[in-house]
Amino acid sequence: MRIMVLALLLLSSLVMRSQSNCWRGITPLRSTCEDVKKLLKVDKCIFPRSEYTLSDFHIMVWFANEDCSADPHAWRIPKGTVTAIIVSPRNEMRPSEFGLNLSKYKKREDGEIVGIEHYTSEEEGVTVDLYRGFVQNLFLNPRKSDENLRCKPLK
Amino acid sequence: MLVDVGFVDPYLYWEEPQPDRLQLLGGNSNGLCIVEGMSWDCMSAYRLMELNVADEVVPTTVYAVYKSGRVKPIWTGLASHDPLGHAVSSSPVGDPSSRASSTGSTGSNGHADDSGSEVLAGTSDSSVTVIAGADYVSTGPQDPSRLTETQVEKLRGNLQKFLNDPECGKFINALLNSLPNEVASTTKRVGSLMGVFNNVDHGGGFWSGDTNRKNALAITNPNTMTTTFDSQRSTPLITGKSWEQFGATVLLAHELTHIFTHSPNAGVYAHVQMAQAASAAASSLGLDVKGALMLDFPDPKNYTKDDDYDLALSEYYNRTLAYACRKVKL
Numbered sequence: 001m002r003i004m005v006l007a008l009l010l011l012s013s014l015v016m017r018s019q020s021n022c023w024r025g026i027t028p029l030r031s032t033c034e035d036v037k038k039l040l041k042v043d044k045c046i047f048p049r050s051e052y053t054l055s056d057f058h059i060m061v062w063f064a065n066e067d068c069s070a071d072p073h074a075w076r077i078p079k080g081t082v083t084a085i086i087v088s089p090r091n092e093m094r095p096s097e098f099g100l101n102l103s104k105y106k107k108r109e110d111g112e113i114v115g116i117e118h119y120t121s122e123e124e125g126v127t128v129d130l131y132r133g134f135v136q137n138l139f140l141n142p143r144k145s146d147e148n149l150r151c152k153p154l155k
Numbered sequence: 156m157l158v159d160v161g162f163v164d165p166y167l168y169w170e171e172p173q174p175d176r177l178q179l180l181g182g183n184s185n186g187l188c189i190v191e192g193m194s195w196d197c198m199s200a201y202r203l204m205e206l207n208v209a210d211e212v213v214p215t216t217v218y219a220v221y222k223s224g225r226v227k228p229i230w231t232g233l234a235s236h237d238p239l240g241h242a243v244s245s246s247p248v249g250d251p252s253s254r255a256s257s258t259g260s261t262g263s264n265g266h267a268d269d270s271g272s273e274v275l276a277g278t279s280d281s282s283v284t285v286i287a288g289a290d291y292v293s294t295g296p297q298d299p300s301r302l303t304e305t306q307v308e309k310l311r312g313n314l315q316k317f318l319n320d321p322e323c324g325k326f327i328n329a330l331l332n333s334l335p336n337e338v339a340s341t342t343k344r345v346g347s348l349m350g351v352f353n354n355v356d357h358g359g360g361f362w363s364g365d366t367n368r369k370n371a372l373a374i375t376n377p378n379t380m381t382t383t384f385d386s387q388r389s390t391p392l393i394t395g396k397s398w399e400q401f402g403a404t405v406l407l408a409h410e411l412t413h414i415f416t417h418s419p420n421a422g423v424y425a426h427v428q429m430a431q432a433a434s435a436a437a438s439s440l441g442l443d444v445k446g447a448l449m450l451d452f453p454d455p456k457n458y459t460k461d462d463d464y465d466l467a468l469s470e471y472y473n474r475t476l477a478y479a480c481r482k483v484k485l
Contacts, residue, residue: 084455114376
């Protein structure tokens with residue numbers, strides 16, 4: 001019985017993880033520039049936006065660079081904290097390879113390019129662009145539950 | 156009279172079956188036009204169409220896509236298509252023997268109906284369910300018509316002026332060079348935007364129609380190499396006043412950048428890649444768009460909805476390009 005409970009807990013934590021806005025250990029509003037450097041093996045962060053080309057991904061990372069007095073849209077977090085990540089695979093990858101189950105996401109067709117589909121979970125803070133079933137871009141933003149960390153709520 | 160129109164590139168019109176859809180996969184790849192079973196040169200065939208004595212059709216296959224992921228062809232025949240390359244069918248699933256007609260409904264991948272209902276694929280396998288409808292309703296432009304030769308030539312001439320202008324042309328080259336060589340299934344093209352323009356012109360062509368999308372001034376279909384300008388908001392700009400033509404040319408460059416790819420039906424560039432490339436090009440050429448336009452690369456924190464952010468990226472590209480090309484006289 002105890003093993004079953006542990007297994008269930010492990011399974012649920014895996015599901016939670018696969019549905020989260022975390023990628024390779026980098027999570028908006030949690031991770032820092034130091035985390036990014038360590039996890040992506042890059043040597044610097046440029047604020048507010050850093051771009052990295054890795055062997056298998058193009059990455060754009062946004063960092064907190066202003067406080068509430070300068071920008072009401074900012075987050076109440078230390079400067080240098082990651083606020084958003086955009087991941088663009090260089091090769092063909094399915095959503096499942098990111099641990100994403102899009103069945104729970106809201107789908108919309110692109111307004112301009114026939115064939116591009118956008119899947120969004122506002123709860124998770126995740127948007128996925130698909131073209132021909134492959135992930136074109138993965139946008140990882142703060143979760144909806146993180147909105148309380150906003151200096152001033154966005155309308 | 157029906158004309159089986161060949162395509163410029165063999166990869167056009169090819170589309171991989173996707174899960175849980177009914178698809179019409181059409182197109183031949185031999186580059187020939189067939190009129191009533193005989194090979195014709197395509198120019199003559201198009202002339203017949205202009206004279207309204209011929210209709211364009213494409214060889215089309217309807218695929219049932221099983222929930223298990225298995226794909227099976229269930230109908231093959233000739234079907235008309237709309238300017239976005241969607242096969243147009245009255246009901247290919249329900250009546251496999253009937254040839255598609257131009258009065259039927261249209262879907263993003265050419266589906267049986269727009270009712271939003273589930274339609275049995277009509278095979279003996281009772282587990283087969285084809286989902287048709289809701290997701291595909293009103294995806295294409297309404298009442299499309301081909302741009303006139305005058306309009307197309309105006310677009311071509313103005314794009315050439317952009318490319319010939321030292322500052323603007325340099326910026327466009329830098330922008331195209333800054334696009335990533337590969338993203339997902341997208342591989343960058345070699346050449347210029349005029350090459351893409353010619354591919355569209357000789358492919359599905361340039362059209363005008365109601366895009367049915369609030370933010371879409373134009374729609375591009377990479378599968379058919381078709382660009383449709385919104386008949387109300389964009390088409391009049393093409394031959395309008397100088398500043399209106401400028402806007403239409405920026406819009407044209409925008410659409411062509413989306414499909415500046417080696418195989419447009421395999422991959423496209425999204426707004427985030429285009430905005431990044433515009434930003435990189437501006438930096439490399441010392442264009443101070445922030446100082447001149449108070450234009451920053453859109454920060455996701457300022458947007459609560461993904462489509463708002465996407466629009467901001469799109470506008471960033473347009474405004475940066477417009478600034479770089481501001482000295483071009485049209």
